[in-house]
Amino acid sequence: MASAFVVGDHFKMGVTELLEKTDSSLPEGLRQKLNIIVEKTGQTTLPFSTARQLNVYLKDQGYPLYLHELLEDSSLHLPGFVKPPRNPELVARLELIKARLANEEYNKMTRNVNNQEMNRNGTLADFGREVRSAKAVVVTVFNFLVTVVATFACSYMGSQYLFTETTPRVVSAVIATSVVGLAELFVLVRTMEGELGEP
Template sequence: MASSFIVGDKFRKRVTGLLEKRDSSFPQGLREELESVVGQREAAAVSFGTIRKLKKYLHDHGHPLYLHEVLEDSSLHLPEAVKPPRARNPELVARLEKIKAKLANEEYNRITRNVNTQEINRNGTLADFGREVRSAKATVVTVLNFLVTVAATFACSYIGSQYLFKETSARVISAVISASVVGLAELYVLVRTMEGELGEP
């Protein structure tokens, strides 16, 4: 916490001017404190207490010089915070080391959790993989079933329509219509089944 000012050149000049007047009402203790500050060549510090005394003197005697003018180029002196030395308590040091080791171990586990195969098995990742394979297999079987059903319907309609139509174009058209109807029905059933599976919790 700041307790003093580092004085500047304006402070030195104005205070020197005050001290040269040899005013009898000027307090002797304040004069000595200010002379010791002004007399120093390097950066000198003046305490808040001395500044308060100077302010009181200027105020009481109606001096035209104001305190903010005196301190215009001065700056606060902020001493460095001194950290208290840590006591060499072996129990405290051992406890701190234990906490550091624990934190380092947790950080290591967090970084390598995706690399540890035992942890992967424990989390059931292989089971998820098996479930995905089964789902993909079911999808492939469904698509193949759809294609086979449509192709078989087309073939049966084409062969069966030879008893109704003599022209090949009429037979193809009737087979395409039959295959389209069956394909749409299969798609409808497939979509409803998939909606039911997706709707399950």
């Protein structure tokens, strides 16, 4: 926070004239302070308290010189900011919080990673489920084919007692095989729908 002015040459010249004109009426303490400010070379500061004393003196004595005129080429003196030291306990707590947040973010990023992962397509458990599912489909298709072939063979062989010619025997075997194949296909579709979770 500002507590002084940085005075320029205009202020020094005005105060020098004031000091020469007023020999006895200027208070001794204020005279000494102003003499010190005028005699300094380089950057010179005027404290606010001294500026107030000078302003009161100029008003009381009725001088045509005003303080704001003296301070035309002056500026505020702003002291440099001194950064206070950080509390070591606070720094330790902040480091602990940063580490905890970094750990939570790492866990969030790696929660889908599984050390049993075989490749990018899934884990070993997923691979086992897929093998079992494929095995069930192969067994079902093989069962369907065996049932259809066995039905044709049984119908063809059993129809020899009814028909003597080959053509009616083949036709009757194809009809029986079609009926059994459609029934087997219906059961197969219903089973697959049940496995997929559909009604």
